[in-house]
Amino acid sequence: MSKITSLRTIRIPERQNLLWVEVTTDEGLTGLGESFRGSAAVEAVMHDVVAPYLIGRDARRIEAHSRHLLTPYVGFGGSSAEVRAASAVDMALWDLAGQRHGIPIHEALGGAVRDSIRAYNTCAGYDYNSRGAGQRRIGEADAVTGPYDDQVAFFRDAGALAESLLSEGYAAMKIWPFDPHADASGGQMISLEGLKKGLEPFEKIRRAVGDRIEIMAELHSLWSVHAATRICRALEDVGIFWAEDPIGKMDDLESLAELRRAVRVPICGSETLGGKVNFRRALSLGAVDIVMLDLAWCGGLTEGRKIAALAEAHARPLAPHDCTGPVALWAGLHLALHAPTAIFQEVVRATLATWYRDLVTELPVIRNGLVQAPTAPGLGCALNPAVARRDDAIVRESRA
Structure with missing residues (x-):
């Protein structure tokens, strides 16, 4: 038995959306997990619900713990605080499994099917989505704060940004x-003027670099079916690789399928869906062409590999999400290396070059646009000990 002896959570005001969990066993091993959004709420679930169940149990029984935490009596839909807590703990248990056997998680999952995977850069800036609840809006007054302030760049000079990448x-x-x-309309419509303005960066990229770079359009679950249809049809002529999360909300799978039937651009979804059942429905309805999942929101690696199997069964490519934190990036990378239909691992070069490296001991290695397979046991990283020692760190621990 590998008995779980403690569960510790850490969060810091500087990155208020992030919560880390460390699960320790009587073997002297510590597994690391990560949650994103509503960190204080997830922290409460960790200590009020998860810890009383988990402490004293066998860390090797990952599947049993996943089923218990994701299917309680009341039932939790979508990416609730309960699902996010279960997801983070699941990452930590897989990290422990890899460490226990001295192998990386992708090997523990059944082995890698590739030695590296293609990265795409989400063109966010240095503090995108990490401090508050909303997305950063770019205006004329925004200044470029460094060489990788890519969100400002795609509004200002998208062609030069593509060349840089x-x-x-x-x-x-x-x-x-x-x-x-x-x-202006709560996403219910987009004017012709707004449509043309939104198309400009795509057109600038094509003029600057031609077809040498693939372009994904992120729509952030903001639009009605009517508005999303207008946007997607306008994007058909610039050859985008996918339109991501086009409607609000993405669990309205019938409306998403209606949109998919109305347009020619491939539809990608969705990091916001929790659990395999929502993905099964999306695939059965023909609502998505590319399956995107976030392991910090969907149930962790245990649920993630089941979603990957659904994608494979429906002959759909898989693309793990990362625009959140470095631990979820590591977890997504392991799944992307293992899952047969995975085609991309999302990265944000601005965060990889700055604050991600302050939080964890190691980061994934990217060579010529390819994320390399890690060889270290478990996830391949640990939380930087200095994070928990910060004066403003909020650290809670539950023990047997």
Whole structure:
């Protein structure tokens, strides 16, 4: 038996959306997990619900713990605080499994099917989505704060941004220039003027680099079916790789399927869905062409590999999400290396170059746009000990 002896959570005001969990066993091993959004709520679930169940149990029984935490008596839908807590703990248990056997998680899952996977760069800036509840809006007054302030760049000079990414080996990029035009109508419509303005960055990229880079359009679950249809049809002529999360909310799978039937661009979804059943429905309805999942929101690696199997069964490619934190990135990478239909691992070069490296001991290695398979046991990283020692760190521990 590998008995779980403690569960510790850490969060810091500087990155208020993030929560880390460390699960320790009587073997002297510590597994690491991560949650994103509503960190205080997830922290409460961790200590009020998860810890009383988990402490004293066998860390090797990952499947049993996943089923218990994801299917309680009341039942939790979508990516609730309960699901996010279960997801983070599941990551930590897989990290423990890899460490226990001295192998990386992708090997523990059944082995890698590739030695590396193609990265695409989400063109966010240095503090995108990490401090508050909302998305950053770019305006004329925004200044570039460093060489990788890519969200400002795609509004200002998308062609130069594409050239910069190609020079570093990235052959795919994701941008969201339609977002500013959603607020006026609550996403119910987009004007012709807004449509043309949103198309400009895509057109600038094509003029600058031609077809040498793939472009993904992020729509951030902002639009009605009518507005999303207008946007997707306008994007058909610029050859985008996918339109991501086009409608609000993405669990309205019947409306998503209606949109999919009305447009030619591939539809990608969705990091916001929790659990395999929602993905099964999306695939059965023919609502998505590319399956995107976030392991911090869908139930962790245990549920994630089941979603990957559903994608494979429906002959759909898989693309793990990362625009959140470094631990979820590591977890997504392991699944992307293992899952047969995975085609991309999302990264944000701005965060990889700055604050991600302050939080964990190691980061994934990217060479010529390819994320390399890790060889260290477990996830391949630990939380930087300095994070928990910060004066402003909020640390809670539950023990036997």
